Amino acid sequence: MSARSDVIIIGGGIIGCWTAWHLTNAGCAVTLVERDRIGSGASSGNCGYICPSHVHPLCAPGAVANGIRMMARTGGALSITPRWDPTLWRWLACFAKHCNANDFRHASTARHALLQSSRTQYQTFADRNAADIKWQQRGLLLVYRSERDFEAYEEPAAQLRRDFGLRxxxxxxxxxxxLEPTLxxxxxGxxxxxxxxxxxxSELLNQLRHEIEQGGGMIREQTEIESMQFSGAALASVTTTRGETLSADAFVLATGAEASKWxxxxxCRIPVIPGKGYSVTYADATGMPETPLIFEDxxxxxxxxxxxxxIGSTMQLTGFDRSVPAARIELLKRSARRHLRVELPDATEQSWAGWRPMMPDGLPCIGPSRRAANAWVAAGNGMIGVATGPATGQLVSELVRGGPPHIDPSPYRVDRFQRSQ
Structure with missing residues (x-):
């Protein structure tokens, strides 16, 4: 079987779905190919923050020392499984190289552009779909038990106000x-x-899917790419494990933490690794906090x-491991109990783990591939994939269609790692 589209998007996470949404709205015939189900990777179980506040990347000055301290704590938020993994070692070395003031400022500015554009787009999207996506605007509260760390945030707070106009x-x-009486x-403070x-x-992904299909886009779940076929300097088609040959004028690779393979x-050299995050979701929210919180300690x-x-977050660099250890879920619950005066719900709970696509410089790869003039990459949005999805999708759509980009694409160029290390 063969089929043709204007654009084929490989990967049905939040970035792939927003890209398909923008291209469909621009009048393109889009086919979205997902090997599992839409949002089955890192997209569905995260904490759903639309957070212009998350300007700063992890690769900050002093981040290596802070990371070592976190790993030294029993049950710390960051852990790395000891193993023979040269890819991880190269990533860590590249991360350490970017932990300087200049790269930190550069990444913060580029992240701000994606976050602000996305926040504006989400507001427009929510004006139509607030109830369907459970949209709420209660801000985000960073909570501190440590007096020293609370006071130390005064300096970054001043910088965020001064350089990015954040409130x-x-x-x-x-x-x-x-703000939150359950604390x-x-x-x-x-x-x-x-x-x-x-x-x-998950509700956002459902709504995006509905609007993509309503706009004429085709979604193929349980369909894995098996190989790529090239014709000169162009990607001509892909074959799937279902025996299909899918061809298109343009292709977008949006496969998250697994983007390096294709x-x-x-x-393209895409030094993305999986940063495994966890969450536990309770079916009953009675008496629970109404304000999104991050327990900074x-x-x-x-x-x-x-x-x-x-309840979610923490970071494990464990490679492509899908297990959900009970100890990591208990770590999340223990933190909630330390900060909340209310008991956690005695209700059905669902545990989850997903691979965040982590880049060593804190910026995604968005742009054309090196081998094929008609293939683009959109991957590596890290811990702000949901928050930066609309702007990433819009930028990819603009690049694919040859239109003027609404934000400067140069900080996210795919070839920036070709000669590093």
Whole structure:
């Protein structure tokens, strides 16, 4: 069997879906190919933050020392499984190289562009679909137990206001209870970003799917790419494990943490690795927090999702491991108990793990491939995939169609790692 489209998108996560949404709205005949089901990777189980506040990348000055301290803590938020893995070692070396002030500023500026564009687009999208995607605008509260760390955030807060125009408010001690009364007393304080929002990732994906298909786009789930066929300097078609040959005028690779495999076929070096995150979702949110929270001492996040309630985050560099160890889920619950005065729900819970696509410089790869003039890459959005999805999808759509980009694409160029290391 063979079929032809204007654009074939490989990968049905949040980036692939937003890209398909933008291209479909631009009048393209789009086929979205997903080896499992839409959102089955890192997209559906995350905490759903639409967070202009997350400007700063992980590769900050001092991040290596901080990471070592976190790993030294029993049950720390960051852990790396000891193993023979040269890919991981190269990634860590590249990450360390980018932990300097200049690269930190560069990445922060580029992330800000994606985050701000996406926040604006989400507002427009939510104006039509707020109830369907469980959209809420209660900001994001960073909660501190450590007085030293709470006070230390004064400097980055001033920088975020000065350089990016972000609004944030300081709440000392028990003043945080004004925003979220389910928090325990005697915390050090919190920093609140009132312009952040949140939604249900799974409901967002459902709505995107509906609008893509309504616009004429085709979604093929349970369909894995087996090989690529080239014709000169162009990608002509892909074959699937179903025995299909799918051809198109243009192709977009949006396979998240696994982008390096097909990236190599396209002549691209994409040093993305899986940063494994976890969440546990409760079916009953009665009495739970109504404000999204991040417990900064533990790097654990809390999201109210309408009738349900989610605790998530932490980072494990374990390779492509799909297991969900009970100890990691218990770590999330333990952090919630340390910060909340209310008991966790005695209700059905669902545990989840997903691979965040982590880049060593904190920026995604968005742009044309080296081998094929008609193939583009959109991968590596890290921990802000949901928050940057609309702008990433719009930028890819503009590049594929040859239109003027709405933001400068140069910071995300795919070839920036070709000669590094």
């Amino acid at each position: 944030l408010d300081r709440y000392d001690g028990d003043d945080v209870l004004q 325990r007393e005697s915390l050090a 919190g920093w609140h970003f009132p312009d952040d929002a949140h939604l249900s990732p 990236g190599r076929e396209l002549g 533990d790097h654990v996040a809390v999201t109210p999702l309408g009738d349900s309630f989610r």
